[in-house]
Amino acid sequence: MQNILQEPIEDYLNEKSNNFGGNSLADKFRNQFPQQIEKIIIDKIRFKVIGSPGKGNWTECPWIAILDTLITETPQKGYYPVLLFRSDMTGVYLSLNQGVTDVIENYKREAKSVLKLRAEDFRAKLDIGKTNLVEKIQLHSSTKNAKHYEAGNIIAKFYSSDNLPNNEELRSDILKFLNYYENLTYSDTSFSEEPEYGFEKKQIRLHKRIERNSNISKKVKKIKGYQCEACSMNFRDKYGELGDKYIEAHHLIPISTLGIGKFRVDYKNDFAILCSNCHSMIHRLKDPSDLEQLKKIVLKNFT
Numbered sequence: 001m002q003n004i005l006q007e008p009i010e011d012y013l014n015e016k017s018n019n020f021g022g023n024s025l026a027d028k029f030r031n032q033f034p035q036q037i038e039k040i041i042i043d044k045i046r047f048k049v050i051g052s053p054g055k056g057n058w059t060e061c062p063w064i065a066i067l068d069t070l071i072t073e074t075p076q077k078g079y080y081p082v083l084l085f086r087s088d089m090t091g092v093y094l095s096l097n098q099g100v101t102d103v104i105e106n107y108k109r110e111a112k113s114v115l116k117l118r119a120e121d122f123r124a125k126l127d128i129g130k131t132n133l134v135e136k137i138q139l140h141s142s143t144k145n146a147k148h149y150e151a152g153n154i155i156a157k158f159y160s161s162d163n164l165p166n167n168e169e170l171r172s173d174i175l176k177f178l179n180y181y182e183n184l185t186y187s188d189t190s191f192s193e194e195p196e197y198g199f200e201k202k203q204i205r206l207h208k209r210i211e212r213n214s215n216i217s218k219k220v221k222k223i224k225g226y227q228c229e230a231c232s233m234n235f236r237d238k239y240g241e242l243g244d245k246y247i248e249a250h251h252l253i254p255i256s257t258l259g260i261g262k263f264r265v266d267y268k269n270d271f272a273i274l275c276s277n278c279h280s281m282i283h284r285l286k287d288p289s290d291l292e293q294l295k296k297i298v299l300k301n302f303t
């Protein structure tokens, strides 16, 4: 796996003077390198590894990103660990960084400041204490993307070209960064924090993140429709146009079994379609995965 770092460091600058189309090193960035990293990830459905030597032409700082699809489906948005090469190939960073394209589009000239602020905020949440990780990275490139990646860096580990890590080190560093990635996700305080029967906060957050992931819920709704499975309420019936295609997806996998690397998506069987009231109520059950019990309660109190 060390070749993921070594080959670009040794060959990228040479290859860059060759044609981009059909170049084998460029192709490795898109296929072989990501596949090698995928091998060390337990949950291959949830995580997606994407590498890029540039689009249409060589980029100055090629990269390979590991995306948690619960956070983002694309490297243009969100945050994720990424191997980022310096343009002069004097080294490579394993960086917990942010998708810059989306921020540039939304904030234009303020984008760099926004990325820096967010990075600071993320760092505060991580609270990693004293390590050999760095807050500032230097990609030795003046391209717009490189400058924004520098601003977006949350934390990074630097590997100098004359001191690359061996397989085991790189593997363990990547796993460490995936762990930071998870911690960041679960320290996200945008979710309400009502205590729910002593599950770990982490697990509740993962549950909510799964439910609030629009890609997942879109697919679930497509399969299951828009009528509450517990009380048969349909928002369209009650609110007309306003309620059209509104419903919530509830993840039925017991929260206590959720954890790192354990999440699998089964759109058909793992979710219930519920109205907002029933969704709140199922979360008050001792076992929020017990849809049958909620149905019974609704039936029993039906007037």
Ligand SMILES: [Zn+2]
Residues within 6 Å of the ligand: 228, 229, 230, 231, 232, 233, 274, 275, 276, 277, 278, 279
């Ligand atoms: Zn309902």
Ligand SMILES: [Zn+2]
Residues within 6 Å of the ligand: 211, 249, 250, 251, 279, 283
């Ligand atoms: Zn739920």
